Amino acid sequence: MESLDKLSDSIRDVLDRAVELSKDNKTVVSAVGAGAVVLGAYWLLRPSKDKKKPSASQLTGGSIGREKVKKEFDDYAKSYGTEAGAGIIERSKTTELVDTFYNLVTDIYEWGWGQSFHFSPRLPGKDWASSEAAHEARLAALLKLGPGKKCLDVGCGVGGPMRTIASTSGAHVTGITINDYQVARGVYHNTRLGLQNLCQPTQGNFLNMPFENEIFDAAYAIEATCHANKLEEVYGEVFRVLKPGSYFASYEWVATKEYDPNNPEHVRIMDEINFGNGLPEMRTYKEAEAAGKHVGFELVNSIDIATASPVAGPWYGRLKWLRDSHLISVNRALVSIVSALHIAPHGMHDVHEMLVKVSLSLVQGGESGVFSPMHLLLFKKPEATSKKQ
Numbered sequence: 001m002e003s004l005d006k007l008s009d010s011i012r013d014v015l016d017r018a019v020e021l022s023k024d025n026k027t028v029v030s031a032v033g034a035g036a037v038v039l040g041a042y043w044l045l046r047p048s049k050d051k052k053k054p055s056a057s058q059l060t061g062g063s064i065g066r067e068k069v070k071k072e073f074d075d076y077a078k079s080y081g082t083e084a085g086a087g088i089i090e091r092s093k094t095t096e097l098v099d100t101f102y103n104l105v106t107d108i109y110e111w112g113w114g115q116s117f118h119f120s121p122r123l124p125g126k127d128w129a130s131s132e133a134a135h136e137a138r139l140a141a142l143l144k145l146g147p148g149k150k151c152l153d154v155g156c157g158v159g160g161p162m163r164t165i166a167s168t169s170g171a172h173v174t175g176i177t178i179n180d181y182q183v184a185r186g187v188y189h190n191t192r193l194g195l196q197n198l199c200q201p202t203q204g205n206f207l208n209m210p211f212e213n214e215i216f217d218a219a220y221a222i223e224a225t226c227h228a229n230k231l232e233e234v235y236g237e238v239f240r241v242l243k244p245g246s247y248f249a250s251y252e253w254v255a256t257k258e259y260d261p262n263n264p265e266h267v268r269i270m271d272e273i274n275f276g277n278g279l280p281e282m283r284t285y286k287e288a289e290a291a292g293k294h295v296g297f298e299l300v301n302s303i304d305i306a307t308a309s310p311v312a313g314p315w316y317g318r319l320k321w322l323r324d325s326h327l328i329s330v331n332r333a334l335v336s337i338v339s340a341l342h343i344a345p346h347g348m349h350d351v352h353e354m355l356v357k358v359s360l361s362l363v364q365g366g367e368s369g370v371f372s373p374m375h376l377l378l379f380k381k382p383e384a385t386s387k388k389q
């Protein structure tokens with residue numbers, strides 16, 4: 001905060017100088033312009049008092065101490081192979097790397113996107129927030145959630161979807177995330193909104209969940225299981241904790257049927273998506289369907305929501321809009337300022353640059369049709385369980 005005080009002092013100096021200069025008619029226009037730019041920067045950087053949403057001057061490395069952010073980011077970057085299609089080299093380290101990834105990006109996501117860390121199609125006449133809520137509420141309807149039901153959110157982030165799903169349906173939602181910083185953020189938002197009795201985030205590994213067998217009435221995952229080394233491992237755990245006869249719905253990140261593994265451009269897009277999003281590798285929707293069946297689920301429905309509606313706008317439209325309206329450039333400038341002033345931890349600038357780059361790859365994946373972040377799979381655990389080992 002000391003650096004912010006210094007920033008305020010410098011702004012005051014610049015404004016004083018602008019007043020001086022304005023006495024000279026020739027420079028009045030540029031002085032007022034400079035003052036407006038500085039005031040604008042101050043407005044965008046000012047810390048939010050309640051941290052409901054971090055501002056650029058409040059970006060942290062999550063649970064990573066600020067002095068370690070740069071090293072953790074460099075180690076993360078080195079963990080991806082350079083050969084086409086390589087993904088994470090040491091797969092046994094995936095969960096640890098994903099935890100690091102979320103320490104590094106969680107504040108940036110909340111600052112620049114919101115509390116729901118996923119995409120949604122844009123509904124005609126609706127803004128992005130309503131379209132996002134509808135995408136989440138679809139799951140509550142599919143899973144037939146209602147008061148008294150106990151539902152699991154597999155990979156819950158800071159709980160944006162959990163809050164929509166619990167408050168639209170009345171069901172209780174337990175979330176699991178690998179990242180303890182996200183748990184703290186989730187608890188903070190739930191308490192602030194009076195939802196702490198219906199929404200409960202927990203820290204844990206979804207490949208080995210800290211829950212008893214057959215305790216949940218339903219489960220969903222939103223753009224989260226793509227982080228698992230093997231889909232069978234996470235699906236197997238969901239199968240174990242679900243009551244027989246109940247449903248699991250997942251929006252999966254997949255390579256679509258347009259994807260050609262022999263097309264170097266397609267492979268490049270997927271490699272960039274994997275790196276910028278903490279994924280070990282990309283699966284096809286067919287592999288995801290097969291993984292669910294392999295652990296004992298019945299496949300009830302498999303549909304790519306990205307292409308399902310002829311009237312909804314594309315899921316990557318919001319990223320395109322951020323780019324075309326130059327908001328991403330504004331964010332870049334703000335992150336450069338807070339980094340240069342040592343307000344943000346050293347390394348935050350690199351993390352932000354990684355996200356700038358991946359936003360382009362995601363749009364390319366969407367426009368070319370080779371990638372979807374929302375292939376909906378609806379699975380049912382049979383009444384008489386027959387889990388294959």
Ligand SMILES: C=C(CC[C@@H](C)[C@H]1CC[C@H]2C3=CC[C@H]4[C@H](C)[C@@H](O)CC[C@]4(C)[C@H]3CC[C@]12C)C(C)C
Nearest residue numbers: 108109112113117118119223277328331355356359
């Ligand atoms: C499901 C996952 C995350 C999906 C999305 C929520 C995020 C994917 C890319 C992210 C972003 C890219 C660009 C950032 C921008 C440069 C910055 O200024 C503000 C935040 C971004 C818009 C950021 C927001 C979240 C994403 C859209 C993965 C991880 C499985």
Ligand SMILES: C[S@@+](CC[C@H](N)C(=O)[O-])C[C@H]1O[C@@H](n2cnc3c(N)ncnc32)[C@H](O)[C@@H]1O
Nearest residue numbers: 116117118155156157177178205206222224227
């Ligand atoms: C892109 S975020 C999506 C979060 C949330 N579903 C949403 O839409 O806002 C992916 C989530 O999966 C979680 N995750 C990834 N790997 C995990 C693991 N092995 N165990 C538990 N959670 C994991 C991350 O911590 C993060 O919360």
